[in-house]
Amino acid sequence: MWKNDKELNSLVDEQWKIERGSDMYKRQTNLIKKRARKVKNEFLKSYADEINNFLIQRKIEELCRSLKKDNGTFRDSGTRSSCDPISIRK
Numbered sequence: 785m786w787k788n789d790k791e792l793n794s795l796v797d798e799q800w801k802i803e804r805g806s807d808m809y810k811r812q813t814n815l816i817k818k819r820a821r822k823v824k825n826e827f828l829k830s831y832a833d834e835i836n837n838f839l840i841q842r843k844i845e846e847l848c849r850s851l852k853k854d855n856g857t858f859r860d861s862g863t864r865s866s867c868d869p870i871s872i873r874k
Contacts, residue, residue, distance in 0.1 A: 792819045 787793075799812045 789819070789823050792816065792823060795819055 795812065795816045799809065799816065802809045802812055
């Protein structure tokens with residue numbers, strides 16, 4: 785995650801050239817922190833989106849399974865295996 789970000793790595797490389805404790809060093813440190821937060825948030829967003837996609841896929845699979853069940857909500861009402869009402873009345 786951190787190693788692959790070219791902008792963050794270039795900011796760190798530039799910081800090595802600056803004298804510690806100077807105002808320029810502090811500004812560079814703030815830029816690095818901002819970029820690190822942005823990279824982390826992008827990573828977490830993509831991870832959350834991936835989890836969400838798996839959840840949606842799982843719900844679709846559960847819906848398909850419930851459609852296939854005989855006792856599901858969407859069963860065919862004409863396929864009941866019960867006694868004929870006419871023969872019961874006789």
